[in-house]
Amino acid sequence: MDTPVGGPTGAAARAHSNIALIKYWGKRDEALNVPAVGSISITLDALSTDTRVTFVPGLRHDEFWLNDQRTQSKRVLGVLNLVRERAGLSFRARVTSTNNFPTGAGLASSASGFAALAVAASAAAGLTPSTRELSILARRGSGSAARSIYGGYVEMHTGTRPDGMDAFAEPVLDTDPWPLSVVVAITSHTAKTVSSTLGMAGSRATSPFYPAWVDTAKNDLADMRAAIATLDFPRLGELAEYSCLKLHALMLTSRPPLIYWNAGTVAAMHTVHELRQQGIAVYFTIDAGPQVKALCAPADAALVARALAETPGVQETRTSALGPGAYLMGAQE
Numbered sequence: 001m002d003t004p005v006g007g008p009t010g011a012a013a014r015a016h017s018n019i020a021l022i023k024y025w026g027k028r029d030e031a032l033n034v035p036a037v038g039s040i041s042i043t044l045d046a047l048s049t050d051t052r053v054t055f056v057p058g059l060r061h062d063e064f065w066l067n068d069q070r071t072q073s074k075r076v077l078g079v080l081n082l083v084r085e086r087a088g089l090s091f092r093a094r095v096t097s098t099n100n101f102p103t104g105a106g107l108a109s110s111a112s113g114f115a116a117l118a119v120a121a122s123a124a125a126g127l128t129p130s131t132r133e134l135s136i137l138a139r140r141g142s143g144s145a146a147r148s149i150y151g152g153y154v155e156m157h158t159g160t161r162p163d164g165m166d167a168f169a170e171p172v173l174d175t176d177p178w179p180l181s182v183v184v185a186i187t188s189h190t191a192k193t194v195s196s197t198l199g200m201a202g203s204r205a206t207s208p209f210y211p212a213w214v215d216t217a218k219n220d221l222a223d224m225r226a227a228i229a230t231l232d233f234p235r236l237g238e239l240a241e242y243s244c245l246k247l248h249a250l251m252l253t254s255r256p257p258l259i260y261w262n263a264g265t266v267a268a269m270h271t272v273h274e275l276r277q278q279g280i281a282v283y284f285t286i287d288a289g290p291q292v293k294a295l296c297a298p299a300d301a302a303l304v305a306r307a308l309a310e311t312p313g314v315q316e317t318r319t320s321a322l323g324p325g326a327y328l329m330g331a332q333e
């Protein structure tokens with residue numbers, strides 16, 4: 001019997017989701033998935049994806065199982081093809097992937113998913129890429145996934161090269177020097193209606209604010225880098241809220257408009273502002289979905305979670321510390 005590449009059980013990897021403090025929205029190259037603006041994120045410990053990849057001789061088609069359901073994904077095939085090309089491999093792969101949080105509802109499942117896929121597929125094919133190469137590979141699946149290769153505070157660069165080889169993420173600061181908590185207020189468990197990819201293409205083509213979004217990104221990134229370098233939490237939080245609201249202004253002025261918020265989202269934003277008026281340093285950020293992510297010091301997380309849980313429209317909360325980068329769980333596990 002043929003032995004599959006990477007051993008009979010292939011390779012498995014775990015990657016954690018991330019949320020952007022300075023947001024990515026818009027591409028400078030759609031085919032290579034190169035972002036038009038840089039971004040800065042934090043990796044989250046509580047939200048992760050486990051992915052196993054096995055290259056199986058004789059398998060006729062690539063198989064992708066997401067949360068135990070057979071799924072079609074052109075992007076997964078795209079990443080597998082890049083890995084095969086690099087490894088000089090023709091075998092099809094069996095990919096099984098599990099998220100420990102709701103998929104496709106603005107909790108960045110594509111970030112953790114493609115980071116885990118890049119690590120697992122490369123190892124299963126016998127490749128030993130650098131973390132930078134893994135970040136570039138993960139980016140081909142999803143822009144935000146390039147950041148989930150690293151833990152803690154991470155910056156993604158747009159680069160300038162036409163081939164996108166300088167569009168990768170890099171670590172900015174490790175978790176230890178500056179622990180932070182993120183309380184996720186889940187206001188809907190339904191998968192989002194417009195994917196980030198389609199949404200950002202629409203914003204680029206139709207929002208009159210898009211050029212301003214791209215023009216002001218460099219300043220926001222520089223400010224956030226400075227906030228992180230000085231461990232200045234109010235500055236980090238204020239900037240994160242600003243970048244989030246600027247992104248949503250761009251979404252709202254796209255045609256058709258992208259309205260990712262529901263009533264619970266807005267109520268949770270107000271809860272965060274009320275807590276701030278009471279003297280608690282807490283700030284929100286929201287992505288392409290209805291969930292509100294509140295940033296605060298670990299000592300305030302329980303209080304913030306309680307206030308958000310009591311907010312009308314909030315179904316549940318989940319608190320996360322900052323998490324590690326993507327890692328291999330062992331090829332023969």
Ligand code: DP6
Pocket residue numbers: 019020022023024025033039108110111141142143144145196197198286287288
């Ligand atoms: C709002 O990384 O999901 O979460 O590259 O098309 O897969 P693609 O987009 P994706 O977009 C993330 C958008 C965001 C902001 C962010 O994470 O920076």
